[in-house]
Amino acid sequence: MEDRASDKPTRPNLAAVAALAGVSPSTASLAFSGAGPVSDATRARVLAAAEQLNYGGPDPRAQSLRRGRSGIVGVVMEDRLREAFRDPMNIAMLDGLADELGTAGLGLLLLTEPGSGGPELSVAPMDAVVLVGCSTQLDKSVVALHQRGIPVVAIEAEHMPDVLSIDLDNRDATATAARHLQQLGHSRVALVTLPLEPTHARGELTEERIAGSTAFTSKERIRGARDVFPSIGGVVAAGSSVEEGLIAGRELLAADRPTAVIAQSDLLALGVIRAAEELGIRVPDDLSVVGFDGVRIEGAAPYELTTLVQPAVEKGRAAGVAIVELLAGGSPAPRGFTSEFRVGNTTAAAR
């Protein structure tokens, strides 16, 4: 097993190639990068030498040190990736982001919040960072990024200094939906919220939990609901899924049930509807349900959810555009997106 102690399996580098080709390292560099005037003959000699030495081209690590750019943009999500991937809105957003960054030749590095056991935000060679639905817990990391001169864009996150924000009208939009219910005569309204903590714990929606929550989007939507129904309560789901909505719905509809439910995502809303079906409660006759997101869910029929349609792909795309501008030295303005209220057939007048 020590038989390779002698053969010095050291990889060829640019200098070695240059030496073999009989040119200077810088010339060889130009031959590879294509940028700069190099005679065809010289380039050919360099490439031949590279092939002979089995040299695969300049090392990206060294290039990124030298150039000060790695071509990598970090994306930090609050949840573990496996959770994040389950949410269609995250996927849509990543979609837009990847599209825009890919066009600019930038790769997307998936990271998780510090402490979640995942890759550390502080050790990756990135040119810029996108925070997705992150809490101010990230303050410290963000400061470190600023110190390195790495621009930071945040999508639906608590405001932080020197962070460009791409926002959604979560609060106002939810308030719109709530007013819709109010106008339909509903007063006994309950919430099914997205997770409030990184732990994704289910349970009753209490003031303590709201106060201690780090989930920006969830909290904004709660605020919006309270703008209309100040004392609204409800339950917290462990994720954005039909399954979770079903669990929450069963809990909520078991006893002393509300006449309307504001679910913080369409998947949750559909779950609540399923729970109602189970219990023989008719939607929208006996129970009105509103969602959020505006995703098309296969098999939701015959229900057409009353919901808030948010431009998820556009959010990601806007973040991507902003990043590209920031890296080019520009100063893009913050963006705010609005959700469109769409009335379906899952809400009706209270009886």
Place this chain on the structure above:
Amino acid sequence: MEDRASDKPTRPNLAAVAALAGVSPSTASLAFSGAGPVSDATRARVLAAAEQLNYGGPDPRAQSLRRGRSGIVGVVMEDRLREAFRDPMNIAMLDGLADELGTAGLGLLLLTEPGSGGPELSVAPMDAVVLVGCSTQLDKSVVALHQRGIPVVAIEAEHMPDVLSIDLDNRDATATAARHLQQLGHSRVALVTLPLEPTHARGELTEERIAGSTAFTSKERIRGARDVFPSIGGVVAAGSSVEEGLIAGRELLAADRPTAVIAQSDLLALGVIRAAEELGIRVPDDLSVVGFDGVRIEGAAPYELTTLVQPAVEKGRAAGVAIVELLAGGSPAPRGFTSEFRVGNTTAAAR
């Protein structure tokens, strides 16, 4: 705007911090990395100096050059990301992969195949690469990676030298499903395949298209079907979705229709069923449909798809484990996963 021409906005580096703290750079380095004997007093002085200079810690780019590791694993998908994200199997696989790599502190860099306009596989500072469903078109890139000593793992990809493969029994599994249909007395069977080219073109399944296809998984599944029905034909879908299945189904069931359909994904299968419903064709009485993947689709009820359940998360996880082992200098063995045939209520005897 030139008022900063004088203040030299150069970022502080470790040397500057060391100088201010009155220690040598190497000592300062140790103070940050924690690895090595440094007195508490010295460390404190270094950290104080760092704070004073607004120094955010060692530069990851330089670290990765020096250490020869960047902590980044590239994931190359054949499709544009927006396509890839729509496929639940890809998501599940990424899920498992991210989970395993995250635990090892490795970040996931999303890349696309060269030529797709996205970030280039060759320029990213990665420690290892995972190829997902990629064709041998990547041969050249893979060679370049090998030259750099970057280990490559491929999930469901054409075999390439020195690439560790994590495979799925696509062919055998499909053959199992086909035999099931055969035993039910079906002989007029048609295929609805996943895309065969990066362009995602719909159309009839022709020999030319199969021959020219770069899609490994699709082709393997076609082979499996042909092991049982040698002359089976069908149509090519433009993606893995209910919508696409619906389009394919309409086409296939319009005239001269088969008694059974082998769809290459559950989403496609469900779309075919929807098309049948539209046309008043009963499933499974008039038409048998089998899928692939074993995803739970919301709203598929009352259908319980006859399908092949594949361990998607496990595939990703296995790739992650393999990567970690490879980076640790080990030589993990290739893995082959098998799909489980699950009989639902969408297949019945031919009439």
Place this chain on the structure above:
DNA sequence: CTGTTAGCGCGTTCAC
């Protein structure tokens, strides 16, 4: 068109 000179910012030897 090509060569020379300097680093990029850091980590790691090895001495002391």
Place this chain on the structure above:
DNA sequence: GTGAACGCGCTAACAG
């Protein structure tokens, strides 16, 4: 416990 020196692999300037 700390410092000095060197080099990771490459490329931006300039000089010729």
